[in-house]
Amino acid sequence: MKILAFETSCDDTSVAIFEDNNLIAMDTASQIKIHLATGGVVPEVAAREHANAIFQVLDNVLEKSSIGLNEIDYIGVTITPGLLPSLLTGTTVASSISQVLNIPIIPINHIQAHIFSNFLERQENEINFPLACLTVSGGHNEIYLMNDMWNTMKLGQTGDDAGGEVFDKVAKMMGLGYPGGPIISKLALEYKENGGTSIDLFPRVWLVKRDFEFSFSGLKSSVKREVDKRILEKGELSLDDKRQISFEFENAITEVLAWKLVNAAIQNNLKTVMLAGGVSANTKLRDEIDRLSKKHNLKFVYPKKLVYCMDNAAMIGILTYYKIKYNQFEQKIGVVKM
Structure with a gap:
């Protein structure tokens, strides 16, 4: 199972490819230097930079992984929470690929993905x-x-x-x-x-x-x-x-x-x-x-790694994998199953 993952919730444009729960390749474009002048993230500026970077980041990941878009089985993308203009960049690109290539798309909660970053480079039974x-x-x-x-x-x-x-x-x-x-x-x-x-x-x-x-x-x-x-x-x-x-x-x-x-x-x-x-x-x-x-x-x-602490597509990919494995497409963080 090959998974393409997108993370654009704030000011990092990140894309990753997984083979099951194994990270094959990831690339991230940071906007830190751009936001230094304002001392923080300006949503409209962040969205513009995402739009400028996302296709190059995607190309980089496809090249690193030697995997084509036509080989992807599922797409995972952050939909909430985050800056709406930034989120729209990732969801628009992910949705376009999904529609053109008929690939199922899995919506991902950003906070839940941060939690699942702890499963990167770990087996389930280690936690x-x-x-x-x-x-x-x-x-x-x-x-x-x-x-x-x-x-x-x-x-x-x-x-x-x-x-x-x-x-x-x-x-x-x-x-x-x-x-x-x-x-x-x-x-x-x-x-x-x-x-x-x-x-x-x-x-x-x-x-x-x-x-x-x-x-x-x-x-x-x-x-x-x-x-x-x-x-x-x-x-x-x-x-x-x-x-x-x-x-x-x-x-x-x-x-x-x-x-x-x-x-x-x-x-x-x-x-x-x-x-x-x-x-x-x-x-x-x-x-x-x-x-x-x-x-x-x-x-x-x-x-396991500092890069997994930050906003990154690897955490989106690993959560996408487990959602597919356990058929958890509707589960929302903060909700208790009775």
């Missing part, structure tokens, strides 16, 4: 259900209880900003550029390597420590006050200021994310925790979840 899964990126921040691949219940979510969104906004406060997550992590590591230690400069916003809801507006406001105070005192932020603020902020947000995930497993008598989404690439978050998982005798699962 033990039931489990608690944290999905965190620039657009979503939820904890799910997964009884199996398809029986999924949302336990909690953010009431305001998503984790990745806060990274970007804090980076913008300090004039660090876009995307903010990798830059903040780099500065935080430099602070630690230079002998810096935490003074808990920013609050850990637990809400109720035993529940699974998130709120990051208070943390964001606290960082803004600290940035403004230092600029008022010194005229500008020094590199040392940026390093310390990055370090303290990263500690504050990852401790909350990690504990809420692990606590979801503890409260529901689970043995496995899973991480997915763009922020799953964050080393500090991985380390904190790993530390807490070992403390509470939990297995910790996260994507």
